[in-house]
Amino acid sequence: MSSNKKIKQSSLKSFLIAPVACPLDQTVESPTLQILKPHTTKKRSLSPNIDKSNTFSDKRIDENISIYDIGMYTNRLLKPHEIEVILQQIWKSECDFQFPVTVNCKKNLRFQFSWLSKFTWLAYSLKFDGAFCKFCVAFANNEAEINSQLLGALVKKPFRNWKHATETFRNHSSLQYHLKCLSDTDNFLNIKKNLSLSSAPHGYF
Numbered sequence: 704m705s706s707n708k709k710i711k712q713s714s715l716k717s718f719l720i721a722p723v724a725c726p727l728d729q730t731v732e733s734p735t736l737q738i739l740k741p742h743t744t745k746k747r748s749l750s751p752n753i754d755k756s757n758t759f760s761d762k763r764i765d766e767n768i769s770i771y772d773i774g775m776y777t778n779r780l781l782k783p784h785e786i787e788v789i790l791q792q793i794w795k796s797e798c799d800f801q802f803p804v805t806v807n808c809k810k811n812l813r814f815q816f817s818w819l820s821k822f823t824w825l826a827y828s829l830k831f832d833g834a835f836c837k838f839c840v841a842f843a844n845n846e847a848e849i850n851s852q853l854l855g856a857l858v859k860k861p862f863r864n865w866k867h868a869t870e871t872f873r874n875h876s877s878l879q880y881h882l883k884c885l886s887d888t889d890n891f892l893n894i895k896k897n898l899s900l901s902s903a904p905h906g907y908f
Contacts, residue, residue, distance in 0.1 A: 769794040774828035789841045812865040833861020842887040
């Protein structure tokens with residue numbers, strides 16, 4: 704009888720104690736915590752940095768560059784109202800504006816405000832820190848290449864070689880495609896002046 708009682712007590716003890724010390728509970732909980740913890744940390748550390756960087760970049764563009772900057776209208780097909788902006792409303796700096804400095808042959812050179820008065824077709828782009836011919840931006844096209852006069856600096860690309868600026872501007876003034884663009888400019892402005900929008904040709908307005 705006593706031996707049977709001992710056997711029953713020991714089996715009862717093992718039955719009650721076993722669930723408490725069961726190793727399965729520990730092995731299920733421990734890996735779950737190790738997987739979720741690093742996954743959550745990565746999400747928090749990456750997203751704020753990306754958002755701040757993009758916001759800062761967009762604000763700089765909006766605050767510093769005018770929507771009438773000549774650089775906004777290059778290398779694309781222009782609508783009539785955009786051509787009108789280029790000819791009559793393009794952004795022009797104040798006379799005391801401090802243009803960015805470019806180092807050329809150990810000399811600090813920059814765009815000169817006086818050039819805008821000397822060459823009435825000239826426009827400065829703060830977006831590119833370069834010069835453009837506003838008439839050629841408005842009207843020049845690839846047909847100029849037929850006469851071996853490729854459209855490059857001042858038309859398709861910003862001109863930034865300030866050391867040779869005056870010489871380059873003078874040469875540009877005598878190019879055939881530039882003279883054609885001057886004629887197109889006069890025609891455009893005359894049509895706008897003499898005709899109402901309702902009777903204007905569809906080619907321009």
